[in-house]
Amino acid sequence: MAEFDETFDWIVVGSGAGSMASALLMKQAGKTCLILEKSSWVGGTTCKSGGVMWIPNNRYMDPGEDSLEKAVEYLDAVVPDGPDSPGTSPQRRRTYAEQAPRMLDFIVSQGVEMERGSRFWPDYYDELPGGVKTSRTVTALPFDKAELGPWADKLRQGFFELPIRLDDGMKIPFMKHSWDIKKMFAKVAFKTVVGKLTGKKWVTAGAALQGRMLKAVLDRKAAEIRVDSPVSEILVENGKALGVITVADGKPRRIGARLGVLVNAGGFSQNQAMRDQHLPGTRVEWSNGIESNNGDMHRELERVGGTLAQMDEMVGFQMTMAPGWDTDYVKPGTQSTTAKPHAIQVDQSGQRYMNEGGSYELFCETMLKHDREVPSVPSWAIMDQQYMDKYPLAGKMGVKRNLSKWIEAGWVKTGDSIEGLAAQIDVPPAALRATVDRWNGFCAKGIDEDFHRGERAYDDFLGDPFPQGTGHSLGPIDKAPYYAIAIYPGDVGTFGGVVCDVDSRVLGPGGAPIEGLYACGITTASPMGRVYPGAGASVGPSMTFGWIAAKHAAGLGNQV
Numbered sequence: 356m357a358e359f360d361e362t363f364d365w366i367v368v369g370s371g372a373g374s375m376a377s378a379l380l381m382k383q384a385g386k387t388c389l390i391l392e393k394s395s396w397v398g399g400t401t402c403k404s405g406g407v408m409w410i411p412n413n414r415y416m417d418p419g420e421d422s423l424e425k426a427v428e429y430l431d432a433v434v435p436d437g438p439d440s441p442g443t444s445p446q447r448r449r450t451y452a453e454q455a456p457r458m459l460d461f462i463v464s465q466g467v468e469m470e471r472g473s474r475f476w477p478d479y480y481d482e483l484p485g486g487v488k489t490s491r492t493v494t495a496l497p498f499d500k501a502e503l504g505p506w507a508d509k510l511r512q513g514f515f516e517l518p519i520r521l522d523d524g525m526k527i528p529f530m531k532h533s534w535d536i537k538k539m540f541a542k543v544a545f546k547t548v549v550g551k552l553t554g555k556k557w558v559t560a561g562a563a564l565q566g567r568m569l570k571a572v573l574d575r576k577a578a579e580i581r582v583d584s585p586v587s588e589i590l591v592e593n594g595k596a597l598g599v600i601t602v603a604d605g606k607p608r609r610i611g612a613r614l615g616v617l618v619n620a621g622g623f624s625q626n627q628a629m630r631d632q633h634l635p636g637t638r639v640e641w642s643n644g645i646e647s648n649n650g651d652m653h654r655e656l657e658r659v660g661g662t663l664a665q666m667d668e669m670v671g672f673q674m675t676m677a678p679g680w681d682t683d684y685v686k687p688g689t690q691s692t693t694a695k696p697h698a699i700q701v702d703q704s705g706q707r708y709m710n711e712g713g714s715y716e717l718f719c720e721t722m723l724k725h726d727r728e729v730p731s732v733p734s735w736a737i738m739d740q741q742y743m744d745k746y747p748l749a750g751k752m753g754v755k756r757n758l759s760k761w762i763e764a765g766w767v768k769t770g771d772s773i774e775g776l777a778a779q780i781d782v783p784p785a786a787l788r789a790t791v792d793r794w795n796g797f798c799a800k801g802i803d804e805d806f807h808r809g810e811r812a813y814d815d816f817l818g819d820p821f822p823q824g825t826g827h828s829l830g831p832i833d834k835a836p837y838y839a840i841a842i843y844p845g846d847v848g849t850f851g852g853v854v855c856d857v858d859s860r861v862l863g864p865g866g867a868p869i870e871g872l873y874a875c876g877i878t879t880a881s882p883m884g885r886v887y888p889g890a891g892a893s894v895g896p897s898m899t900f901g902w903i904a905a906k907h908a909a910g911l912g913n914q915v
């Protein structure tokens with residue numbers, strides 16, 4: 356029997372989305388828990404994220420708006436099963452649809468204040484059976500991290516640190532179109548100033564979610580949390596996980612786990628060698644993943660008998676190299692740029708090749724696939740002056756003020772004619788002219804006959820919420836000058852890893868679970884397979900399957 360320096364009931368490797376949900380559950384079951392975090396901050400990529408969770412049939416939806424059966428119908432319609440997708444199965448998807456709303460009820464019962472993410476944030480394939488055109492999203496309320504006391508500075512930085520709900524934050528770029536948004540922004544500015552004067556440290560989105568989870572864990576003494584504590588080994592003997600090896604004061608420390616080990620250590624977005632092997636053509640520099648997600652636990656799980664799958668999947672998030680992109684905390688994303696009226700995207704031969712709306716995961720996957728036939732990394736977003744007059748560019752406001760600076764820096768290319776622009780970006784002028792003419796014809800008819808952009812509620816969500824006669828997503832490119840920016844297949848994390856069962860147990864060779872070894876989040880082959888069904892399809896499953904793991908290990912089954 357292995358000797359240990361200390362022992363807990365439950366050890367969690369990494370402080371991702373599932374970690375603290377599992378700790379709260381263990382506390383309720385009267386068990387002890389240790390969370391070991393490699394970096395100096397708690398919260399993982401989840402903290403840096405939007406913190407949106409895709410939770411079907413959740414407590415904030417209207418009666419009759421959703422149901423377990425409708426959610427399962429949608430997941431089954433959107434996620435194909437197959438030998439290349441062992442992370443998903445009808446059982447894992449049903450488990451998610453059933454348990455996610457229960458997990459949400461549980462964390463709310465622990466004092467974690469949540470709300471509906473938005474009333475309009477459609478599923479990414481809302482046209483499929485069971486799809487919802489309203490929203491299945493859930494987010495945390497903004498949080499004053501000063502409430503964490505000495506732990507405030509140990510919470511990883513959020514991508515957006517203001518006293519504002521995520522849904523409202525996403526409206527700010529449209530401020531000039533609406534007095535209501537201006538008023539809302541004035542209130543937020545006032546709250547920010549008052550907060551500064553009164554010592555508040557407001558965070559929102561993922562940092563609010565993980566901040567609130569951390570507060571609940573600290574208040575209940577649900578776990579001991581150690582930062583700067585990388586786990587290097589999972590100790591497995593006779594097919595059973597017994598504990599881990601971490602580092603304390605520069606020395607290896609063996610820690611035993613009576614009930615089990617949950618690995619919630621994120622993905623491998625920061626490991627270029629693993630990218631080259633599994634996600635060829637993608638780059639660490641384009642990724643928004645956090646520095647500590649380098650796949651060390653993927654390799655360790657494989658070493659102890661786990662099976663890796665769906666490793667060629669990432670949650671793509673298209674980006675552009677706007678000035679400062681290489682040092683920005685969050686890379687400039689272009690998800691809603693090319694879905695707006697007066698904008699399209701073309702490959703290097705000047706052809707459109709996809710619906711520029713839709714999910715970021717599908718967008719980048721399509722870009723990478725297309726690149727194997729026609730060079731399309733980077734692709735070019737093509738816009739006209741109407742676009743520049745109305746919308747932010749890659750999320751950046753102040754377009755009028757900054758445009759000439761951006762052109763000078765070489766980020767934005769421009770031409771007085773489509774042909775002139777084509778010459779700037781090395782795309783055949785006649786081909787680009789034909790593509791733009793065809794697009795303008797579709798806009799006149801109100802139908803994108805090639806890719807059906809604008810026919811899904813989600814395309815509208817990304818389009819213009821204040822259309823001026825052109826529809827939400829379609830708008831001609833016909834007012835000079837014309838502009839282009841290069842678009843790359845970035846990501847917000849990888850999406851493949853170890854294969855698990857409905858109880859989050861890691862499956863060994865032959866498909867049998869390794870006793871006492873659990874995993875959740877993007878350390879696993881996603882239960883969503885190779886598809887991203889809606890906003891929050893990463894954080895929601897991580898938290899839910901972390902919570903399920905703890906229920907299973909504590910022997911609570913369906914009692915919670």
Ligand SMILES: Cc1cc2nc3c(=O)[nH]c(=O)nc-3n(C[C@H](O)[C@H](O)[C@H](O)COP(=O)(O)OP(=O)(O)OC[C@H]3O[C@@H](n4cnc5c(N)ncnc54)[C@H](O)[C@@H]3O)c2cc1C
Pocket residue numbers: 368369370371372373391392393394396397398399400401402403404405406407408409514584585586587619620621622643644647648649651652670685847848875876877878890891892893894895897898
């Ligand atoms: C800007 C941005 C916005 C996003 N928005 C959303 C969103 O709104 N909704 C959504 O669902 N997804 C979103 N994503 C994606 C999502 O954030 C991640 O996929 C998800 O948070 C991953 O969660 P996780 O629990 O698997 O791991 P993580 O949250 O990444 O946590 C893993 C933790 O494990 C630690 N760790 C790694 N190795 C070790 C080790 N050996 N020992 C100890 N600790 C270790 C890491 O340091 C890290 O803290 C977004 C991502 C970004 C970057």
